[in-house]
Amino acid sequence: MRVLAFGAHPDDIEFRMAGTLAKYAARGDEVFMCVATNGEIGSYGMSRAEIAAMRHKEAQASADVIGAHLIWLGYEDEMIFDNRETRIAFVEAVRNARPDIIFAPPKFSDYNQDHDICGYLAFEARVLATVKLIETEHPVIDHLPPLFFCTAHGGLSSKTNPQYFVDITETFDTKMKMFKCHASQDGPWSKAAFGVLYSDMLVNENKFYASACGTAGVEYVEAYTLCTDWPAIAGAHKLLP
Amino acid sequence: MSKQLTVLCASAHPDDIELQCAGTLIRYVNEGHKVFMAVACTGNVGSKQHTGPEIEAIRAEEAKRGAEVIGAELIHMDYKDADIWLDHAHWTHYVDLVRQTNPDVILTHDRDDYVHDHSNVGELVYRAAIWASTANIPECKLPPIDHIPTVFYFETVGTNRVAPPDHYVDISEEFDQKLHAFSQHVSQHGDFLEKQYGVKDWNDYMSTVNKLRGFQCGCKYAEAFRVVQTWPNHRAYRLLPPVQFGSR
Numbered sequence: 001m002r003v004l005a006f007g008a009h010p011d012d013i014e015f016r017m018a019g020t021l022a023k024y025a026a027r028g029d030e031v032f033m034c035v036a037t038n039g040e041i042g043s044y045g046m047s048r049a050e051i052a053a054m055r056h057k058e059a060q061a062s063a064d065v066i067g068a069h070l071i072w073l074g075y076e077d078e079m080i081f082d083n084r085e086t087r088i089a090f091v092e093a094v095r096n097a098r099p100d101i102i103f104a105p106p107k108f109s110d111y112n113q114d115h116d117i118c119g120y121l122a123f124e125a126r127v128l129a130t131v132k133l134i135e136t137e138h139p140v141i142d143h144l145p146p147l148f149f150c151t152a153h154g155g156l157s158s159k160t161n162p163q164y165f166v167d168i169t170e171t172f173d174t175k176m177k178m179f180k181c182h183a184s185q186d187g188p189w190s191k192a193a194f195g196v197l198y199s200d201m202l203v204n205e206n207k208f209y210a211s212a213c214g215t216a217g218v219e220y221v222e223a224y225t226l227c228t229d230w231p232a233i234a235g236a237h238k239l240l241p
Numbered sequence: 242m243s244k245q246l247t248v249l250c251a252s253a254h255p256d257d258i259e260l261q262c263a264g265t266l267i268r269y270v271n272e273g274h275k276v277f278m279a280v281a282c283t284g285n286v287g288s289k290q291h292t293g294p295e296i297e298a299i300r301a302e303e304a305k306r307g308a309e310v311i312g313a314e315l316i317h318m319d320y321k322d323a324d325i326w327l328d329h330a331h332w333t334h335y336v337d338l339v340r341q342t343n344p345d346v347i348l349t350h351d352r353d354d355y356v357h358d359h360s361n362v363g364e365l366v367y368r369a370a371i372w373a374s375t376a377n378i379p380e381c382k383l384p385p386i387d388h389i390p391t392v393f394y395f396e397t398v399g400t401n402r403v404a405p406p407d408h409y410v411d412i413s414e415e416f417d418q419k420l421h422a423f424s425q426h427v428s429q430h431g432d433f434l435e436k437q438y439g440v441k442d443w444n445d446y447m448s449t450v451n452k453l454r455g456f457q458c459g460c461k462y463a464e465a466f467r468v469v470q471t472w473p474n475h476r477a478y479r480l481l482p483p484v485q486f487g488s489r
Binding site for chain 1: 439
């Protein structure tokens with residue numbers, strides 16, 4: 001299988017989807033991680049250019065943990081919009097990955113505009129990537145993959161509750177290893193910006209969704225919502241690991 | 242309204258209250274408010290090793306100790322598990338419960354929880370909150386109260402299917418006492434709940450939920466609630482701890 005995950009910022013994919021991606025990778029599936037912005041506001045000490053360069057390296061190191069392909073779009077942090085250029089860039093990413101399944105942040109239901117727009121662009125690109133006369137560098141793809149939205153930051157969405165629960169107990173350590181590659185974010189930055197330690201929050205969210213499952217042996221879970229806009233794709237949930 | 246509130250917390254089973262909102266009740270008690278805990282069922286199915294009569298005797302004792310840790314007055318409604326119905330008899334019983342306790346605030350189950358004992362108690366209490374102040378309900382034993390209490394739903398088990406919470410109570414300082422109250426229900430840990438749902442450590446379940454709510458509102462541990470959105474339930478001041486009287 002081919003799997004594509006979109007994240008607005010470097011570390012977003014790791015926060016909410018990496019356990020799932022690690023499961024795909026472990027069974028030999030090809031995984032693509034597409035990061036929309038360069039994360040250049042994520043520092044209180046470095047310049048924009050310095051932190052962006054560091055975060056690109058961190059993202060690459062994280063992708064390397066599971067042998068995933070990193071697609072780095074490099075848009076300005078907090079300034080990504082739905083326009084012609086970004087839509088085409090997202091279509092290119094989908095056509096590049098030729099995915100059987102796509103993961104993205106929930107469109108227009110999270111706290112951060114980049115998350116919202118990234119989810120929306122993934123939603124748009126999923127369909128447009130199959131349309132031949134939307135002309136891009138990569139060729140059109142021949143099938144339309146289902147789209148799953150991950151949970152919003154803090155487990156708080158303005159719209160959706162998750163319906164699909166992926167057991168990541170076995171890959172949780174790998175997920176944590178990927179997340180820790182983003183050392184510039186987990187620690188001083190998240191403490192200063194939001195008064196929390198991101199890795200604590202990550203552990204708690206995955207434990208919370210596991211507790212919502214009430215299933216023996218399941219300690220960590222990532223949760224998703226299926227995008228049910230047309231075409232929802234019959235049997236989409238069977239593609240979850 | 243008097244500066245001392247009366248709070249009615251109504252649950253289906255012994256230990257539901259300790260799990261979902263004991264921290265908030267402890268804060269009410271510490272602020273000087275009066276708290277009632279009304280438990281609907283005896284908990285007679287809650288064991289894989291004891292008989293029904295044995296486990297309900299054990300659970301009555303556990304509920305008593307849990308209420309003591311919280312500092313609340315315990316009321317047993319004495320129904321059997323899975324025997325809570327939306328019918329006339331239950332209806333009037335809950336109206337009389339509200340009349341007897343005369344609360345300003347009610348905390349209860351969401352009407353859309355995973356099991357009908359929970360959901361039906363939520364529904365009964367929600368309706369009773371309004372009918373308690375209505376005269377001429379012939380089957381009720383007690384006279385009407387003079388106001389309509391405000392109702393909040395506490396957490397469902399697992400993720401809420403209806404809506405995310407809209408009210409938060411910081412229980413960071415009360416968390417240990419809450420854990421102590423919840424721990425009184427030893428019969429439920431390692432026997433029924435583990436065998437039934439595969440959850441090995443319910444203390445961990447509880448702290449995970451309270452930590453999530455804490456992350457969401459910016460403190461270490463929190464309990465979350467949803468205010469009932471129908472008329473005439475809203476107030477222009479805060480009825481959850483820290484209670485604040487007056488809208489200005």
